[in-house]
């Protein structure tokens with residue numbers, strides 16, 4: 444069945460065409476994002492959801508999203524998506540981190556000119572027939588200091604344009620390296636210094652707990668008198684009420700805002716102040732940017748839904764379309780090795796170590812590790828999946844370690860999973876043969892060769908004559924057919940294991956009888 448995608452925001456129709464061309468069914472409902480009840484009602488019918496900023500992907504929406512595999516944000520900010528809730532549900536969240544950055548930087552520069560020359564007010568006055576030539580006295584931007592808070596993709600494009608305008612550019616960004624600052628021609632400063640020196644401040648950070656109200660009343664009080672403030676990033680970075688008061692007092696000479704604490708902003712503390720310029724979240728709204736982000740998000744979502752390729756996901760490592768088919772059998776192997784270990788482990792897991800030997804070490808092992816952890820924890824937490832596994836393991840204090848060794852041993856690729864609890868340390872290894880099927884090749888240091896089957900019995904016993912015959916008779920008496928039988932031992936008369944595929948569920952009474960056989964130490968049913 445073709446995957447189905449819902450577009451619930453005003454994306455460029457270019458996205459619709461891409462989905463159709465790729466064979467994906469698409470519903471284009473550009474106003475739906477504003478109707479959360481309707482969205483909650485129908486989201487269960489879709490594998491993918493493509494959005495901009497109007498759609499809020501809340502836990503309630505996700506709870507109804509029974510088929511959803513991916514949310515694609517045609518744009519940058521994903522603060523309208525509850526990422527932990529999506530991750531817990533195994534929903535990949537991807538954005539288009541560059542498609543609208545030039546356009547948004549240009550909007551910030553446009554806002555800067557508009558503020559410096561009061562263009563909107565001058566326009567309104569002139570068109571009202573007033574010709575107030577003496578009312579509007581602007582400021583020149585050349586040689587002024589622009590303070591950029593958040594110098595990432597957009598911030599550095601703004602810096603580049605401002606340097607072209609012969610401005611001095613200073614930036615506050617804890618993650619901006621001195622080398623990068625030098626490279627883009629900005630002076631890296633601390634926030635207080637930026638506040639004290641900047642003639643114009645422009646914000647370009649995401650909205651996080653750290654950046655919320657980065658321009659608080661206290662910060663605004665530290666600015667140069669007559670500063671102008673531009674926010675084309677996110678509402679909430681500036682304390683709107685404090686800014687309104689500072690505009691009133693003259694501490695701030697003007698403000699240009701594209702984004703607001705509450706959107707759509709139909710009322711706001713900034714509205715109505717002289718030299719306040721507002722646009723309705725238009726930063727990304729150019730034909731070019733909208734085309735870019737729509738095409739990109741549709742391609743990314745299609746690649747994921749059709750080929751398992753992941754790019755620009757904020758909650759999962761990237762996997763290219765070329766890597767996806769190579770990874771697939773190893774994801775299955777890792778998940779099944781994890782599941783094997785998880786079904787044998789009754790006590791709290793302290794840590795899990797996964798070693799990748801040979802060719803597999805060159806693949807995206809992060810994805811494999813997530814799959815192994817998902818398999819391992821699934822017997823205890825049925826809802827866990829490859830996307831949510833790392834964060835769930837972390838929450839539970841399980842240490843996950845990965846080791847890679849590119850040199851191949853007996854197998855071209857070998858994955859070994861070791862689980863450590865208070866009582867035991869248990870390792871199991873597997874590989875993928877040329878037929879693409881995962882195999883178990885080693886359990887606790889004992890060599891075996893078995894495939895994973897829907898229903899299996901795992902037995903550990905002392906290597907003594909008679910076990911196989913007695914075991915087979917018990918199963919025969921119970922009417923349970925043996926499909927395959929794999930045996931292994933560490934040495935003659937030592938520890939032995941049997942991994943047996945059976946045609947049907949293993950009844951508890953039968954298991955108890957197997958457990959009661961002489962020389963049997965442990966018998967466990969396994970399902971894959």
Ligand SMILES: NC(=O)C1=CN([C@@H]2O[C@H](COP(=O)(O)OP(=O)(O)OC[C@H]3O[C@@H](n4cnc5c(N)ncnc54)[C@H](O)[C@@H]3O)[C@@H](O)[C@H]2O)C=CC1
Nearest residue numbers: 519520593594595596597616618647648649675676726727
């Ligand atoms: N108005 C609009 O329509 C648009 C708004 N945006 C918004 O612009 C913002 C920036 O986007 P990009 O430049 O692409 O993101 P980015 O991730 O490339 O850059 C963000 C920068 O902020 C810095 N940062 C993080 N925490 C900080 C802190 N506590 N203090 C100072 N700096 C901090 C990061 O180190 C990074 O360099 C985002 O919030 C995005 O949602 C993006 C596109 C359109």
Ligand SMILES: O=C(O)C(=O)COP(=O)(O)O
Nearest residue numbers: 495496497518519520727
């Ligand atoms: O890309 C972003 O972060 C934006 O804020 C753009 O928002 P929009 O897609 O125009 O609703």
